[in-house]
Amino acid sequence: MPVHNTDISDVLSKTADLLEIKGENQFRIRAYRDAARTIGGLSKNVADMVDEGGDLSRLPGIGKDLASKIAEIVKKGTFPLLQELQKEIPGELSIIMKVAGLGAKRVKAIYEELGVDSLDKLKEAVENKRIRELEGFGEKTEQSILEGIKRIKKGKERLPIAAADQIAGPFLDYLKKEKKIKDIIVAGSYRRRRQTVKDLDILVTCSKGSKIMDRFINYEDVGEVISRGKTRSSIRLRSGFQVDLRVVPQVSYGSALHYFTGSKAHNIAVRKIAVSKGLKISEYGVFKGKKRVAGRSEESVYKKVGLSYIEPELRENRGEIEAARKKNLPDLIDLKDIRGDLHIHTNYTDGHNSLEEMAEAAQKKGYDYIAITDHSKKVRVAGGLDEKELAKEIKKIDKINKELKSIVILKGVEVDILEDGSLDLSEDILKDLDLTVCAIHSKFNLTSQKQTERIIRAMDNPNFNILAHPTGRRINEREPYDIDMDKIMKEAKKRGCILELNSHRDRLDLDDVHCKAAKDIGLKIAISTDSHSRGDLDFIKFGVSQARRGWIEAADVINTRSLREFKKILKRK
Numbered sequence: 331m332p333v334h335n336t337d338i339s340d341v342l343s344k345t346a347d348l349l350e351i352k353g354e355n356q357f358r359i360r361a362y363r364d365a366a367r368t369i370g371g372l373s374k375n376v377a378d379m380v381d382e383g384g385d386l387s388r389l390p391g392i393g394k395d396l397a398s399k400i401a402e403i404v405k406k407g408t409f410p411l412l413q414e415l416q417k418e419i420p421g422e423l424s425i426i427m428k429v430a431g432l433g434a435k436r437v438k439a440i441y442e443e444l445g446v447d448s449l450d451k452l453k454e455a456v457e458n459k460r461i462r463e464l465e466g467f468g469e470k471t472e473q474s475i476l477e478g479i480k481r482i483k484k485g486k487e488r489l490p491i492a493a494a495d496q497i498a499g500p501f502l503d504y505l506k507k508e509k510k511i512k513d514i515i516v517a518g519s520y521r522r523r524r525q526t527v528k529d530l531d532i533l534v535t536c537s538k539g540s541k542i543m544d545r546f547i548n549y550e551d552v553g554e555v556i557s558r559g560k561t562r563s564s565i566r567l568r569s570g571f572q573v574d575l576r577v578v579p580q581v582s583y584g585s586a587l588h589y590f591t592g593s594k595a596h597n598i599a600v601r602k603i604a605v606s607k608g609l610k611i612s613e614y615g616v617f618k619g620k621k622r623v624a625g626r627s628e629e630s631v632y633k634k635v636g637l638s639y640i641e642p643e644l645r646e647n648r649g650e651i652e653a654a655r656k657k658n659l660p661d662l663i664d665l666k667d668i669r670g671d672l673h674i675h676t677n678y679t680d681g682h683n684s685l686e687e688m689a690e691a692a693q694k695k696g697y698d699y700i701a702i703t704d705h706s707k708k709v710r711v712a713g714g715l716d717e718k719e720l721a722k723e724i725k726k727i728d729k730i731n732k733e734l735k736s737i738v739i740l741k742g743v744e745v746d747i748l749e750d751g752s753l754d755l756s757e758d759i760l761k762d763l764d765l766t767v768c769a770i771h772s773k774f775n776l777t778s779q780k781q782t783e784r785i786i787r788a789m790d791n792p793n794f795n796i797l798a799h800p801t802g803r804r805i806n807e808r809e810p811y812d813i814d815m816d817k818i819m820k821e822a823k824k825r826g827c828i829l830e831l832n833s834h835r836d837r838l839d840l841d842d843v844h845c846k847a848a849k850d851i852g853l854k855i856a857i858s859t860d861s862h863s864r865g866d867l868d869f870i871k872f873g874v875s876q877a878r879r880g881w882i883e884a885a886d887v888i889n890t891r892s893l894r895e896f897k898k899i900l901k902r903k
Contacts, residue, residue, distance in 0.1 A: 333377045333404050334500070334551075336493045337569075339370035341409050342400075347424035348415040350434035351441075363445070364391035368682065371835065373868045375500060380404045390682030390863035416670055421447025429478035429824070430808050431471065439464055453479050461858040481806060489527035489571060490805045492835035492872060497571060498530055505532070505575075510540035513583060517590040521642045523875035525805055525838050529572040531590050535580045546575045567624060582614045584792040588632075589613035595647035595786035596640075603635045603651070642891040643878040648846070660881045663857075665874050667884040669891065670699040672831065673744065673767050673798060673858035678723055679704040680713055682863040685723075685730055685739065690863035693737045699893050701740040701858075702727060703767045717759045724762055727853075738893055740764040744798060749773045751787025753794070756888045760793035765900055767830065767858075769798035770811070785813065786821050792902055796856050797822065799832040807836065815844055822854045828888055833873025834860040845880020854888050854899065 355403030368391050369376055374850035379386060403409050426437050426449065440446045443464060446455050455461050456472045456479075489497075498516050511534055513523070518531040519643060536542055543563050543876035547555050556564035556572070564574045578586040589597060590613065597611075609618055615625030616634045624630040629639050637654040641662055644650040653659045674688055683691070685702060692700045706721065715723065720743060727739050740837035742769045746754040751766060753760065760766060768788055776784065788794055799816070801810035822829060829848055831840045840848065840855065848855055857873040859866055877887065882901045884890040888899050 333407060334496050334659070335369050335372055335376050335877075336496050338376055338400060338403050339366045341403055341412055342366035342369065344424040345409065345412045345415065345609075347427045347434070347582070348412070348419050351419055351427070351438050352415070353434075353438075361391070361396060364682070365396050368392060368863060368865070371863070372472075372865050375496075384631060390865070392514065399846075404841060412713055418889070425449060425482065426452055428482055428807065429475055430481070431474050431478065432889070436466070441532065449482065449676060462732060477809065481809065488528050490835060491520070491523060491525055491527060491838075492869075493857075494520055494527040494530065497567070497573075498514055498570075498629070500531075501549065501551075505534070505542065506543060508536070508542045508545050510537040510538060511542060512536055512580065515587065517587055518592060518670065521591050522593065522645055523552050523643050525841065525876065529574065532573065532575045533587055533590060534575065534577050535583050536577060540605075542577060543575070552735075565632070578613070581622070582625050584627035584629070585611065585615045585631055586613045591642050591645065593646050596644055596645040596650070599647050599651045600632075600635060600637070605635070607635060607781060609634065638741065641878065643875065644881065646879075655792050660883050662878045663874055663882050663884045663887060663890065665871055667699070667887070667890045668857065668870055668874065669894055670697050670701070670889045670893075670896070671768060671858050671861065671870065672701040672742070672796065672856050672889055673703050673763065673832065674700055674714045674742075674765050674861045674867075675704050675744070676702060678719070678739045680862060685726060687864060688861070688867075689730065689739055691735060691867055693734075695867060697737060699738045699740055699896070701742040701765055701767070703742040703765075705745040706743055706745045717755060720755070720759055721762075742767060744769055747788040749776070749784065750783045751790075753788060753791055757793060759792075760791075763793075764897075765795045766793055767796045767798045768794050770802055774802060774808075774811045776811070778814055781811055782814045782817055783816055789825050789827050794827055795900055795902075796828045796830050796858075798830045799834075799837050801839050801841075801858070802845070803839050803841075804836050805838060810839075816847065819848055819851060819853050821845075823851060823860050829853060829855050830875055831855050831857045831873050831882075832860050833857060833869045833876070834866070834870075835869055835872055840880070841881035842876055842877070845877055845882050849881055849883075849886050855882065 342362050343366040346359050349359045368389055380401050386392055386400055387394045423441060425439055426432060427434065433697055444455055444460055446452050452475065456475050459465050461472045461475065496519065502514060513535040515533055516530050517533050520527045520530055534542055543558060546563055547558055547565055551567050552565045553568040554566040556566055561577045564572060566572050601611050609616055615622040616631055624634040632639050636655055638659055640650050640654050654810040671692060675681060676685050676688055689700060704887050705714040707716045724741050727741050731739055741763045742765045743763060747768050747770050829840060831845060857877055859869040861867050888896055891899065
């Protein structure tokens, strides 16, 4: 039975939540949270590392004790400490803790005073106006809780693309061991790289006599076989996630891939063009009457209806059809275009690796430069730098740069935007930096007008360069704060500021729609990872996919440029 990184991360995260509800030592709780974050962000499967005898204690933030516990989770599929905690603290309290605004103390109070131990009971308590009767709660809290419950339930229906990746990769590797497979690919919203995925649609072509269906339904992670047929089978994994497999003939592979990739709106638009030309498109091919005239490849499908090939990420019926007709599709950014990462944390604050280690990891990715952007201190009292500490870090970066040959470390900071729009560090220290990444980490519930004005006032500071994770959203966890993004984009362009596409797997912020809006007005973006460890640098692939969905080209992104060009763009007007 395979144990995915997401499974391990979930176990560690639940353990941390229940320990916090019990009021256990904060350092112990943080150790579990850090480990959950590390495991969840790894590109390599931890179960494989255990099987290979790898030393898990070498992973960021994981000591020998935690390493042995993680190995136990992998080998046994269970974790005794979590089981003990669940006996002591029944119900769904760890799930309730995911509701925005409900920390451990509040969850404990709701449980002890109202007997609420599930999302359904929490919803009932809110609807009966019982929550507001508790000390420290109110009507606004109740409304926030209702919205949080909706987000959590919606999140159960769709997995973040990063989590879907961790399922799809090992499953495809397993299926590819069937020797008679010719083509295999995951279609659907996964192929379009949407930020969340409801299920996986796997297409295969294979030689006669293939036993691919037997192999599919016998995958050791299967919890339920929904249906089994000669050309289509459906299973539900132990996690509840559904996976469908379709076997299609080689002659129809392109049309089937087009059909099952979607989106529905895109496919309908393409079919309408086909009808106007006396053609019919289905999953089986492009037909003129009863004769199949195209469909072996996706390119042939588009070509037959007079369109240029449209990349999967663009297929949302948001202008790509007309652009393809006019041969005016964007030359989408590619992972190889990225030349540096501009949002990286180290163990100076809440990261897990040193300056040198992050530089070495970036160097291995072929980057020309990185920016170290540890947190400022006012909002993040734990894990933040004051001005004296930042000055020390600046000197250390200068020293390290003298020793480096093929990569440059840029001096930066992730500085907090305070409620009044001021920055959490003085101009005296900010002017000594190469760039600033400015972010909101508090007061998320301001009105749209106040939140928008707060950001614009911050951008008035001549030391402001990049607006980090601009909407503050966390996928399936926290909604964006209320801001006028169109106005912020226009004001950013006027001032020569940049918007970040934060590639962290839990953020992907900007979203694809805002990426396209930025491109349309000529506002440049930065695609960065918000890395807290070496492994997080791999998150860049999620940001690039998101950018592609937003029609972004290499020229729209500042960290696709040489260091010299990049510094010119960064200068404020």
